[in-house]
Amino acid sequence: MSRTGIVVFLVVCVLFVVSWVVKAGTGDPEGHYIRDGFLVTFAAFLTLAIMSFMYKDNPYYKFAEHLFVGVSAAYWMCLAFWSTLVGNLVPRISERLSNAFMVPHQPGEYNFFFYIPVILGILLLMRLSPKGGWISRWPLAFIVGTTAGLNFVRYLRSDFINQINSTFLPLAVDWQGFGHFFSNLSLNATGQFVAMFGNCVIFFGVLCGVIYFFFSKEHTGWFGRASRVGIWVLMITFGASFGYTVMGRISLLVGRLTFLLRDWLGIAS
Amino acid sequence: MRYRPILLFLLILLCFTTALGQEPTDETEGPPDTVVVDSSLLPAPVTNLQARDTEDDNGHSVTLTWDVSTDDGSGRDDVYMYMIYRSMSPEGPFDSVGVAMKGATEHVNSSSKDRAQPDFMPDHTDYYYQVGAVTVGGLITRSDVAGPVQSYGQFFNMGRIPVFVFVVVFCALVVFFVASARKGADLYVRPLAGIEAVDDAIGRATEMGRPILYVLGLGTAEMVATIASFTILGRVAKRVAEYQTKLIVPCYESIVMAVAQEVVKSAYADAGRPDDYDEDSVFFVTSLQFAYVAAVNGIMLRELPATNVYMGKFFAESLLLAETGSIAGSIQIAGTDEIAQIPFFIVACDYTLIGEELYAASAYLGREPILLGSLKAQDLAKAAVVIIALAGLIATTFGWPGFAEALHVEN
Numbered sequence: 242m243s244r245t246g247i248v249v250f251l252v253v254c255v256l257f258v259v260s261w262v263v264k265a266g267t268g269d270p271e272g273h274y275i276r277d278g279f280l281v282t283f284a285a286f287l288t289l290a291i292m293s294f295m296y297k298d299n300p301y302y303k304f305a306e307h308l309f310v311g312v313s314a315a316y317w318m319c320l321a322f323w324s325t326l327v328g329n330l331v332p333r334i335s336e337r338l339s340n341a342f343m344v345p346h347q348p349g350e351y352n353f354f355f356y357i358p359v360i361l362g363i364l365l366l367m368r369l370s371p372k373g374g375w376i377s378r379w380p381l382a383f384i385v386g387t388t389a390g391l392n393f394v395r396y397l398r399s400d401f402i403n404q405i406n407s408t409f410l411p412l413a414v415d416w417q418g419f420g421h422f423f424s425n426l427s428l429n430a431t432g433q434f435v436a437m438f439g440n441c442v443i444f445f446g447v448l449c450g451v452i453y454f455f456f457s458k459e460h461t462g463w464f465g466r467a468s469r470v471g472i473w474v475l476m477i478t479f480g481a482s483f484g485y486t487v488m489g490r491i492s493l494l495v496g497r498l499t500f501l502l503r504d505w506l507g508i509a510s
Numbered sequence: 511m512r513y514r515p516i517l518l519f520l521l522i523l524l525c526f527t528t529a530l531g532q533e534p535t536d537e538t539e540g541p542p543d544t545v546v547v548d549s550s551l552l553p554a555p556v557t558n559l560q561a562r563d564t565e566d567d568n569g570h571s572v573t574l575t576w577d578v579s580t581d582d583g584s585g586r587d588d589v590y591m592y593m594i595y596r597s598m599s600p601e602g603p604f605d606s607v608g609v610a611m612k613g614a615t616e617h618v619n620s621s622s623k624d625r626a627q628p629d630f631m632p633d634h635t636d637y638y639y640q641v642g643a644v645t646v647g648g649l650i651t652r653s654d655v656a657g658p659v660q661s662y663g664q665f666f667n668m669g670r671i672p673v674f675v676f677v678v679v680f681c682a683l684v685v686f687f688v689a690s691a692r693k694g695a696d697l698y699v700r701p702l703a704g705i706e707a708v709d710d711a712i713g714r715a716t717e718m719g720r721p722i723l724y725v726l727g728l729g730t731a732e733m734v735a736t737i738a739s740f741t742i743l744g745r746v747a748k749r750v751a752e753y754q755t756k757l758i759v760p761c762y763e764s765i766v767m768a769v770a771q772e773v774v775k776s777a778y779a780d781a782g783r784p785d786d787y788d789e790d791s792v793f794f795v796t797s798l799q800f801a802y803v804a805a806v807n808g809i810m811l812r813e814l815p816a817t818n819v820y821m822g823k824f825f826a827e828s829l830l831l832a833e834t835g836s837i838a839g840s841i842q843i844a845g846t847d848e849i850a851q852i853p854f855f856i857v858a859c860d861y862t863l864i865g866e867e868l869y870a871a872s873a874y875l876g877r878e879p880i881l882l883g884s885l886k887a888q889d890l891a892k893a894a895v896v897i898i899a900l901a902g903l904i905a906t907t908f909g910w911p912g913f914a915e916a917l918h919v920e921n
Contacts, residue, residue, distance in 0.1 A: 291804065298811040306804040313798030349625050368768060381731070381769055388732030396734075397680075398673050402919050405895055409902035409914045444903055451896055456699050456870045457889045475864065476856075483853035490829075 246300070253301070257286060260505070267507070285505040288497055330355055408447050410440040446474040553589045553643040554580040555651045561639045561659040564618055566670075569633040569663035571620040576653065579643040582612055593642040593650065594619060600638045600655050610641075617641075633662045672917050676891075683890055688883030697882045704843050704861035705871045708742075708819070711841045712749045715816035721756035722746065723815040725806060725831065727846065728799060729823025731765040734869065735847045739821040740773050741872030741881070742845075746819060747777035751786055759792040760809060762802050767794045803827040807834040820844040820859070821868060824851045832858030845871060 242250070260282040268274030290305035331338045332347040333355045339346040361380040368377035414436040416422070426434055452464065453471030460468040502509035556576040564571035574594065582589040590612050595604035596619065607629075610617040619639070621631030631637075638657035642650040691697050715722045724743055729736035743759070750757045759774065761767035771792045778787035795805045807830065810818065818835040820828070820842070828844075828851040835842045836858050844855035845863030855862045863871055866888075873881035898917070905913035 294807065298808065303808065306801075306808050309798075309801040310796045310805045313801035314794075314796040317797040347625065365765075365768065368771075377768065378772060381765070381772070384765060385732050385737065385769070388730075389734065389737060392732065392734065394673060394677060397676055398670065398919050401891075401895075402672055402676060402917060405898055405902065406914060406917055406919075408899045409906045409917075411907045411909075412903065413907055444899070447899065448896060451892050454866045455889050455892060456867075456874075457697060457886050459698070459700055479853035479856060482850055483857070486850060486853070490826075 250300075253286075257282060260285070264505075281505055285501055288501060292497075330359065334359070408444055410443060412437060412440055412444070414440065445470075450474050551645075551647070552649050552651045553582075553645050554585065555643055555653045556592065556641045557653070559639065559641055559653045559656040561637070561656040563659065563661050564620070566664055566667040567620075568623070569661050570623040570631045571618060572637060572639070572659050572661050574617045574619065574639055574641065574656070576615055576641055578613060578615060579651075581645070582643065588645045588647070589643045590646050591644050592617070593644055595640040595642060595652065597638045597640075598636065600657065604638075604640055604652075631661065634660050636660060670919055672919050679894075680887060680891055683887035684884045686883075687886040688880050691879035691883045691886075697886050699870065699874045699882065699885060702863065702867055702871055702874055704845060704863045704867070705742075705874055707841075707843055707861045708746060708875075709749060711817035711819075711843060712746065712753055712755060714841060716753040716755045718816045720816035721758050721813055722750060722817045722819065723806075723810065723813070723835075723840070724757060724759045725818065725820045725822070726759065726761060726766055726770060727820065727822025727824045728762050728802070728827065729766070730763055731769050733823050735821075735823045736766060738869045738872045739845075740769060742819075742821050742868075742875060743770060744773045744777045745875040747774040748781045751778045751781035751783045754783075754786065757791050758809060758813060758815065760795045760802070760806050761792065762795065762799075763797060764794055767792060799825065799827055803830050806831060810834050810838045810840070814838055815840050818842045820846070820855065821863070821871075822846065824848055824855075826851075829854035829858060835859075 261278050263278075264281050265275045265278030268277050287305045287308070290301040291309075293299055294302045327342045327344060331342055332344050333349060333352045336346040336348075361383060364380045365377050367373045370376075415433050422433065425432070428435060449467045449471035451471070452467045453460075453475065455464075455468075458464060499509065556579050559574065559576040561572055561574050563569075564573045576592075579585075579589045579592075581587060592610040592612075592614060593606055594608040594610065594617050596607045597604040607619055607621070608617060619631075621629045624630060636658035637660070638655050639659070640652045640655055642652045644650050687697070712722060724746060726736060726739050726743065729739075731737075747757060757774065759770050761770055771789065774792050775784075775787050778784050795802050809815075810831075811834065815835075815838070818831075818838075818840045820831060821844070824831075824844075824846045825848065828846070828848075832842060832844065832855055842859035843861045843863075844859040845868040846852060846855065847865050847868055849865065852862065852864055856864075869888075870885055873885040902913055902917070905911075
């Protein structure tokens with residue numbers, strides 16, 4: 242470690258201790274003020290360590306990253322064990338194991354089905370065996386194939402048929418002749434013209450968008466022109482989506498800054 | 511109406527029972543107050559209550575229909591809701607299992623199919639129902655008992671016939687085109703810029719002596735985008751094996767990691783270099799979204815990969831990954847079917863596969879008859895979409911609702 246690195250490390254340590262002492266000193270004397278002071282200070286340190294990535298990769302970012310990854314991996318492993326194995330499987334397959342884990346036994350007529358995932362799980366672990374590794378491909382094929390098949394029907398309904406239904410829009414809304422249409426022409430959002438224009442945009446936008454996603458035909462001639470309109474429609478949609486999502490991200494940043502300025506430094510109300 | 515005196519008597523009895531059950535708090539307290547309800551204040555009960563198994567479902571559900579109380583929307587108009595009661599015996603006791611709003615004439619009593627849940631409702635069991643009309647003042651008049659009724663599941667959901675038709679037609683098209691491709695028919699697939707750039711990017715990584723980072727996203731192994739990504743990973747890994755470049759595949763999910771390891775291993779074997787396969791090149795990181803991002807971002811800045819490939823399902827982490835890759839100076843190729851994330855990849859990556867292009871890419875790269883055949887079938891399905899949408903537009907414009915109704919799918 243360079244001399245600058247050591248100096249920065251010492252400064253960080255001193256600032257950490259000072260912050261801890263100050264936060265503990267201003268905490269509730271009847272509560273866990275030492276622990277609370279440490280937690281707020283540590284959370285602020287980790288926030289700043291992650292934000293330091295904007296400058297460049299550094300040891301503080303690495304520390305926060307490894308802590309985050311390690312804690313989350315361990316957390317998910319424990320969660321999967323206690324919620325999936327102990328919470329769902331054990332109560333259905335063994336009364337003795339249920340008693341051992343102190344979870345209520347749930348006898349059921351069809352509980353033998355729960356042995357199927359147990360067997361698949363064991364087969365999946367066979368990949369650790371040098372000779373029987375190939376067996377682990379069977380549960381993988383089962384998982385991927387079954388769920389893909391189930392999703393096929395689900396997506397066909399939600400992303401295909403229901404989407405087609407949504408394009409069944411009348412081009413002529415509340416049509417009472419050209420005279421009525423032109424005499425009441427306005428850009429009112431609930432007006433006839435805007436409704437008809439909106440329906441046209443949706444229909445032709447969908448049509449050109451679908452044409453863009455034709456892969457087995459060359460995009461030339463009128464087909465190519467419709468495809469170009471399709472990509473323009475997509476890009477305009479993506480632009481709107483981008484702006485909308487960025488606003489959401491800024492609210493996350495505001496949340497972190499609020500934590501630093503209010504909960505840690507106490508300089509914002 | 512003839513039950514009103516009985517109901518009034520029961521109500522008064524209930525009041526007495528409740529009052530007598532209370533311990534006096536003060537020795538000097540007098541006799542408890544009683545509430546006498548004028549039977550004329552009770553609402554008229556619902557009539558013609560019918561209970562039947564809910565159609566086109568997987569059981570554990572009963573549908574009730576009735577004619578509203580005469581005090582709902584007419585008469586005294588003081589009914590504001592209906593209470594649904596269920597029992598396993600016509601004599602009761604009846605438990606409250608739901609409410610319906612004023613004016614409602616139907617209620618679906620769906621309960622859990624999980625035995626462990628307190629509201630579990632077994633199929634093929636007799637149930638009896640009552641509906642109570644409730645006034646604003648809290649007075650309730652129950653209907654006659656309806657039942658017995660049993661719930662059970664149907665094998666075929668008639669409301670999803672359009673889905674069944676599309677599945678059959680689509681599968682037939684896939685089988686036909688796969689057979690054609692196997693017989694040697696030339697199925698054209700238009701070039702995809704993002705995929706054509708993959709080979710160049712691998713070549714660049716080899717020349718620079720830097721690794722290639724392949725991110726499969728946050729999807730699980732059974733997601734369509736992840737499955738498509740596996741195919742592209744196979745292609746990339748094969749090229750990487752041929753060029754003897756380093757490949758890094760950090761995984762978000764354990765099953766995805768297992769499949770990715772198999773894919774990469776097979777690709778190395780196909781390239782004739784099974785010994786070069788490094789098991790540690792495909793590894794699990796964590797299943798927490800932003801912890802995974804932190805780890806991958808760290809890899810990007812430390813390993814400085816020449817090429818980053820993001821293919822699969824991505825969520826809020828897409829811009830974080832792509833921005834860091836851009837800072838690291840990597841060539842970036844992305845593809846996802848997550849519509850909200852495509853804009854971020856478009857602005858931060860060199861090439862982006864939009865939505866279905868990701869699926870087409872796997873067919874384009876693999877050139878396998880099964881993939882090419884299904885791609886051709888998809889294109890025909892899209893042509894059908896265009897024709898049906900056009901027909902629907904005409905039908906709706908001219909006020910023919912039958913066409914839209916024929917394609918309506920019940921949930």
